[in-house]
Amino acid sequence: MEKDDVVSAMVFLIIPLIMRPILASGDPVFTFCKTDSGNYTLNSPFESNLKLLLESLPSNTAVTGFYDNSTVEDPKVYAQALCRGDVNSTVCRDCTKNASQEILKQCKTEDAMIWFELCQVRYSMQNFFSLMIYTGKYPDQNYLEKNLSINPVRFDKVLTYLIDNISSEAAIDPSKRLFATGEIKFSRKETIYGLVQCTRGISESSCHNCLVDALGDLHACCDSRQGGIIVSANCNVRFQLYQFYNASSVFLTYPSSKGPKLKIWMVVVIACIPISVIAVVVGSCAVCHGRNKRTQRDDEKSQKTLLHELTSHTGVAITQDGELVSAEELSFMDLSTIVAATDNFSDSNKLGQGGFGTVYKGVLADGKEVAVKRLSRRSWQGLEELKNEVILIAKLQHRNLVKLLGCGIEGEEKLLVYEFMPNRSLDFFIFDSEKRIELNWKTCYNIIAGIARGLLYLHEDSRLKIIHRDLKPSNVLLDDEMEAKISDFGMARIFGENQYSANTRRIVGTYGYMAPEYAMEGLFSVKSDVFSFGVILLEIISGKKNSGFYLTEHAQTLLAYAWRLWNEGKELEFVDPLLMESCPTTEVLKCMHIGLLCVQEDPADRPTISYVLVLLGNESASLPHPKQPLFVVARVIQTDHIPTTNLSVNHLTVSSLSPR
Structure with missing residues (x-):
């Protein structure tokens, strides 16, 4: 061996030994002491059991890098430890020991979690081993990272490509x-290094979903920075512009938009491909053709099932040729009509894109403007949403609900045609500094009342009792007179006459607007929609968005900010200054009060939407004092198996229903 090689080898062996004490004994990346779980008493049986359990973690975790266990005697304590996948048993043991000692110092609650760079430890009085809840945390070190001096848009694309691939x-x-x-080259001089990890024992789809959510949070905090980390109970994601891990990694190349140029020798080689290879290709094509035929038959079977379900629910007739005949409640349109109306789904007519498809503006032959939702063609989601939305909206007619004008089903195309809303959606106004100037208090108050009237119809006044489950500003559309209309019923659920709540295994909706009992336990009711309404109400008043509010200097969430100012008697500081110029102080403060009542942690403490309308219309109504809301709403990772080829939070499920 050459002298230089010997020196290099020695350095390679020494560096980890030098680094190990520093990494293992460093400060925590993040500590979460769950205050709403209750505090334990010093020298209590709970503390004694907790200490015994934490003392057992280091040696057991060091064996495989992961360990979870619980105490035998009551009160039960559950604990779990995970070491980063690139550390050895010694480093794992030292880090877990340090984390176990540190969590005892920092937290006196009955549920807590601590993250170090190389390990994490969690304990609770509740069994959390099979509970897949995503609550992403933003360590302070993210904000110490330098901002990028290079193209941030391209950097974001390359980073996403890297994390997506290693997550899979x-x-x-x-x-x-x-x-x-x-790792992936961003430029000739810069390489992005990425790391992802999930706690063992969860399913592959749950891991992938958790990492997808974490990547979304990584974008929220660190898109323009040279490094970033997101930690959560079930998965962690990190990237840097230097190699921070000690493991062999896959080297990726970002796909170029330009195709490679063929050189002369490559052309010669291609031209001389043996006929036997061509035969193999032909044979493969035959096999693929057979599979495609089977897939096509399956798709046709699903579509026929869908059409017959629509028939039974809406009264639509189907001819022997499979053509749809319009019913009194619903109109079916030819694909050619919709294609012509949208100029073949031109990008210039694109209004927006959601979880289930893209929305386009269209103009029918008679000059009537419409909005066309082109549902997903790549999975059953489009079929399910079309069925869910057609069956619901075809039976619902109210001035504060978007009207479904018709639908089209032809081949892979599944299309919904709505009345056109020239002022688009509420989020375009309340979260845009220029558009918000167009809103005065009277308009805002009418929008608030309009949303409440639409919900009242869904919850109490329609032929069906409907829970929307995805109420948010982007699903509140505004007509030419700024009248609010609730839209997007793809995730809605029908309740029985005497049914008040239900439970589902799969959570759908949008982070920041989900009620805590729904996000954490899958329980939903009319009070879930009331919670979402309360968040929207507070957003309208403040002009600030609940999602991403942690990035501001005010508080962890918009709800926490509103609650703090309310308690301090500084409610007017919460109101958008642009609204203060046009609103009666008592009226806007009453709306803030109603908003806080709607976002109470316990659904029983939230008012019904009918009572909200009473409060909005009665100047002398006495309002109860709100309690402190739950400031953090978790995003739940699904516990049932979802194919990794089609991962999305926007799933429709069959829910288990239970009357109260």
């Missing part, structure tokens, strides 16, 4: 044990 690798490849690293 971690979730799908069993040998990876839910851990993967990777």
Whole structure:
């Protein structure tokens, strides 16, 4: 061996030994002491059991890098430890020991979690081992990272490509044990290094979903920075512009938009491909053709099932040729009519894009403007949403609900045609500094009342009792007179006459607007929509968005900010200054009060939407004092198996229903 090689080898062996004490004994990346879980008493049986359990973690975790266990005697304590996938047993043991000692110092609550760079430890009085809840945390070190001096848009695309690929690798490849690293060249001088990891024992789809959510939070905090980390109970994601891990990683290349140029020798080689290879290709094509035929038959079977379900619910007739005949409640349109109306779904007519498809502006032959939602063609989601929305909206008619004018089903195309809303959606006005100037208090008050009237119709006055489940500003559309109309019923649920709540295994909706009992336990009711309404109400008053509010200097959430100012008697500081110029102080403060009542943690403490309308219309009504709301609403990772080829939070499910 050459002298230089010997020196290099020695350096390679020494560096980890020098780094190990520093990494293992460093400060925590993030500590979460769950205050609403209750505090434990010093020298209590709970503390004694907790200490015994934490003392057992280091040696047991060091064996495989992951360990969870609970105490035998009451009060029960559950604990879990995970070491980063690239550390050895010694470093794992030291880090877990340090984390166990530190969490005892920092937290006196009955549920807590601590993250170090190389390990994490959690304990609770509740069994959380099989509970897949995503609550992403933003360590302070993210904001110490320098801002990028390079193209941030391209950087974001390359980073997403890297994290997406290693997330799939971690979730799908069993040998990876839910851990993967990777690197990708961003420029000739810069390389992005990424790391993802999930707690073991969760399903591959749950791991992938958790990492997808974490990547979304990574974009929210660190898109323009040279590094970032998101930690959560079930998965962690990190990237840097230097190699921060000690593991072999996959090297990725970002796909170029330009195709490679063929050189002369490549052309010669291609021209000389043996006929036997061509025969193999022909044979493969035949096999693929057979599979495609089977897939096509399955799609046709699903579509026929859908059409017959629509028939039974809406009274639509189907001819022997499979053509749809319009019913009194619903009109079916030819694909050619819709294609012509949207100029073949031109990008210039694109109004927006959601979880289920893209929305386009269209003009029918008679000059009538419409909005066309082109549902997903790549999965059953489009069929399910079309069925859900047609069956519901065809039976619902109210001035504060968007009207469904018709639908079209032809081949892979599934289309919904709505009345056109020239002022688009509420979020375009309340979160845009220029558009918000167009809103005065009277308009805002009418929008608030309009949303409440629409919900009242859904909850109490329609032929069906409907829970919307995805109420948010982007799903509140505004007509030419700024009248609010609730839209997007793809996730809605029908309740029986005497049914008041239901439970689902799969959570759908939007983070920031979900009621805590729904986000954490899958329980939903009319009070879930009331919670979402309360968040929207507070957003209208403040002009600030609840989602992403943690990035401001005010508070962790918009609800926390509103609650603090309310308690301090500084409610007017919460109101958007632009609204203060046109609103009666008593009226806007009453609306803020109603908003806080709507976002109470306990659904029983929230008013019904009918009572909200009473409060809005009665100047002398006495309002109860609100309690402190729950400031953090978790995003739940699904516990049932979802194919990794089609991962989305916007799933429709069959829910288990239970009367109160």
